[in-house]
Amino acid sequence: MKIFLTGGGTGGHVCPAIAIAEALRQAGHEVLFVGTRGGLEARAVPAAGYPIVHLPSRPVSRKLSPDALLSLAVTGAGVVAAARLLARERPNAIASTGGYAGAALGFAAAILRVPALLFEPNAIPGRTTLLLSRWARRIAVAYAECGPRFGAQAEARVVLTGTPVRPDIGGGDPVAAREAFGLDPNRPTLLVVGGSAGARSINNAVIAAAPALLDAGAQILHQTGRANIEGVKAATAHLAGRGYVPVDYLENMGTAYAAADLILCRSGASTIAEVTTCGLPAVMVPYPYAVGDHQTYNARALADAGAGRIIPDRELTPEGLADAVLFYLNNREACQRASAASRSLARPDAAASIVRLLEEMGGTMIQSQL
Known part of the structure; x- marks a missing residue:
């Protein structure tokens, strides 16, 4: 056929x-x-x-x-x-x-x-x-x-x-995945993905929140978008060697998901599907200009199930972002509950x-x- x-x-x-x-x-x-x-x-x-x-x-x-x-x-x-x-x-x-x-x-x-x-x-x-x-x-x-x-x-x-979702999504060894990105295999890991082109508001909040997150023991794999990578690298040069890894585009998302304990993301349909397939808790910042505000509706399905939190783009601050991320990364039981809720939504x-x-x-x- x-x-x-x-x-x-x-x-x-x-x-x-x-x-x-x-x-x-x-x-x-x-x-x-x-x-x-x-x-x-x-x-x-x-x-x-x-x-x-x-x-x-x-x-x-x-x-x-x-x-x-x-x-x-x-x-x-x-x-x-x-x-x-x-x-x-x-x-x-x-x-x-x-x-x-x-x-x-x-x-x-x-x-x-x-x-x-x-x-x-x-x-x-x-x-x-x-x-x-x-x-x-x-x-x-x-x-x-x-x-x-x-x-x-x-x-x-x-x-x-x-x-x-593609077959390569939802598997992989976390230790090997973290090592592939030059990350510590034993530190809790935040994956930041603002869509295939990146998201400026998310990038700015992560840059400002990164020192507090790193000080709290987390490490960050950050997809910035190709148009944003040089500016992000310049703004985070002082974080080199501390567990902050910016990349322009993640060609192998399966490996990136395997490396993560938590994801900070927009709430486009493919992202949500991949996140639930991987059973990741999510801190979601819906794109505010999506047609019909559909990303907020997408995100609510996860939030209502206990699989994550929503931060409206207009309310995104470095402090609020750090609080939401550390709520999961510093609370193993909360992270595990959200992970199970996320996986239950997968198809x-x-x-x-x-x-x-x-x-x-x-x-x-x-x-x-x-």
């Missing part, structure tokens, strides 16, 4: 798509990615070993402007190119993980009546997914509360699957569930090896 995967722009859309691709390949299916040249998928998909076709696409503003009209024209060109690609390659089905990068293929599939599965990783659906939902054969969701937002007409097509069968839906849609039921 041949499946086209689309969606991208950010890690929240790209990471689940790659996880689905790995499950499809393991089940014996052919996969082709369709994305943009400017999104994260342009780099991450080939690095994961999958072919990708680039189509024109741009995010469309809700406000009428010359830029919005240009974006509509670019996306229209992308739909035409996607329709030609579908007519030539004739896939059994397509799957979209959301984001503007998936719009062109999604609309072309609707026009040509190619079976489409939409995956919505957040508690609040994105605009592209909502627009395409009326034509989708199946709508897979990560959160039960997301389903009703597609409306009564979609109720029978919504399936709760959870968010797929390790999410990718396999989506593969089964695609097999049903594509008219084939090849025995899965998952």
